[in-house]
Amino acid sequence: MSKASAVPLETALAPPAPRAARVRRIRWALWLPAIPVALAIVAALAAPWLAPASPTSGELAARLKPPAWQAAALAGRPLGTDLLGRDVLSRLIWGARVSLLIAVFATAIGAAVGSLVGLVSGYYRGGVDRVITKLIDIQLAFPFVLLAIAVIAVAGPSIPVLVVVLAIGAWVGHARIVRGLVLSLRERDYVQAALALGAGTRRVMFRHLLPEILSVIVVLATFDVGRIIILESTLSFLGLGVQPPTPSWGSDLRDAAAYVRQAWWTATFPGIAIMIVVLGLNLMGDALRDLLDPRTRRETR
């Protein structure tokens, strides 16, 4: 860790900064990257009011027009038009809705299923654990894109199918981490005490274990949303994702790729959108982890 080694010895050995100061520092690390993410969420929620034009309908004759600051620009098309003469800005705004919707739902399903499986596996241990661990290993050994192609080829490309496919890609990470945490938490005195007092399985799982690991799940899910936006773009890029004319950042990027030399704006803006939102989500994930789990921060030093 180059960052850690740059810190003077006294500082590193000094007791951790008072909680308030640390929280303040983390707050900046959390709010700054949250700006692009918040913008994307606003765009997604308010798309019908924000978008200046229809995202799916265009004028063929006005195809590939440059953004407003270039000579041949078209009025009312601030970021230019795409291959079919549709407004790039409007597609970007509506694309946020589709891309975020898919990512959030896939993450939610993946996190819920993965955490539950991890909880069961870590709680019961033994045979159940061995079977589940093997299942996780099998899933990890299977190339995700190949799996996605197979599922989509059978079920046909649509948004619900896409959400399910991406959730399949997401649950494993949650299951593995939650299982590991539960395995060690289960030996803690307070859990043993609850068990000794006769608490039922469900009560121990959801009252005693789950709240303790919830923060980890939230952090993990934040990273997942970013990862899934990229995955969705990958699938859309392969033609397996969101079907036209529905706008999504990934499919727009794919369509525009062949025209980069003639019309750079068609590919550049969806590309930038994906980049800053995913970057924002990852930085937010980092900050959240620091905020919610101060121990990891000290231990990683």
Add this chain to the structure above:
Amino acid sequence: MTNPWTRRRFLAMASAGTLTAVARPASAQKRTEVIISQPADAVTLDPGRTTQVLTVNYFVNLYDTLTRWDAALKLGPGLATAWKSNGETTWEVTLRAGVKFHDGTPLTAEDVKAVYDRNIAPGKTVVTAGFATIESVQVLSPTSLRIVTKKPDPLIPVRMAQMGGQIYPARYATDDGARELARKPVGSGAYRFVEWLKDDRMVMDVNRDWWGWNGKPPSVERVIWKPIPDDFARLSALQRGEVDVITNVPPDQMKIVRTVTVPATRTVAFAMNSTQPPLADKRVRQALHYAMDIQSIVKNLFAGQGRPMSGGVADTDFGYNPALQAYPYEPERAKKLLAEAGFAGGVDVTLYAGSGTIVNDKQLLEAIADMWSKVGIRAKVEMMEMATRTKMVNDRNLPANGILMINPQSTLLDADGSLWRLLHPNGFNGKYWIGSQPGQRFHDLMEQARFTLDARKRKDLYMEATRLIHEEKPWLEMFQEVVIYGVSRKVSFKPRPDYRLIAAEMTVAR
């Protein structure tokens, strides 16, 4: 990136300067050559084993056929100098005398019989379907033979020019012989095979004894084929002067190189399932056409390279009906037709295409869907993997409101090879339109035309059949494609509508 002009200028200066005296004698001895680049290499050199359009371009330079299409797509003599029918099921063919294969052996009627017998035999070649009407070939003398057909077949002279009709020595018409032919072809064509490094280059040298030169000296003395799969790389190779002729130029990128174009025999259309509602109603199918601005699509998406059409037959083919024009863009009329058909609330359809069927295919589908949405036709766009599309076509399971992109081309240059190949009850679209079933007017016209020897009568039958297509619209009819070649300044040739690249028709500056 080096600037191509720098090197070219340097060469120009060098040749204009003191080097001229040295360079001249060398260039006088050098052969004139043309380097051709297509997106893929030949898959085989055995004409019985493939009909793939890029590979056929190798065949047409190495081999001759009995009859052949000239650059204006007129059928003329090839290895056969005369052919005539007895009016029923036999054709007598006279071969050109004194023709020799590239290995020096004479070409006789025995060779033709051996090739045709191999083509007729089931399972030996992939061209059997085109020879299916032939019963047998009989040798009458070394330069004459008789072709016997199962039923009267007016298309025999055309079939003699089709894919698979290339003549090679009889000894190659066996299984072992064909394997040898696939690597080291021996034909009688204008160019003879020299060497082939798979996926790198193939070299062919001029055959000065070819009968087709007609006393004129050949302009191109050597042809080198250099496949380059990537469109951009192929365009750059031409710009840099590394190759002289390139095929498959995307229309939107035409401006960056020097191009020659010609309307192709291939068309763009969509098969649709018109046996179930809503597409079972003719008015709905017509509304689909009135609601689609095909002129704007061709102009904006295909850089003007395409000719909107109607009637199902390309203007290069026998059976083309010049009286039929593509429906105009009249959205109001489309709305009215939908309302009359009882679909005032609009209809739902799905546009399907295999990715890569033609350039800009996905954009084409989206553009159509967008135009339709303005009159209440709600179209979903579904791009499929080519394998999925092939399965849909082979299993004949186009969904009830499905509209699938097809790309019909008649290698016979006759409506029989496109319209009736696809709409025949056994063809891909036969199942999806009541008009193509026995007892229906269109079906009966096409069946009658197939076995009518009198060209004028056949033409009349086709005129009525194409009018039915124009009126009924069992297909979503789009446009006739344009062949686009990129060409260097040193080469000139007249592009052929049938996609064939024939070096003997090219001239090259020395």
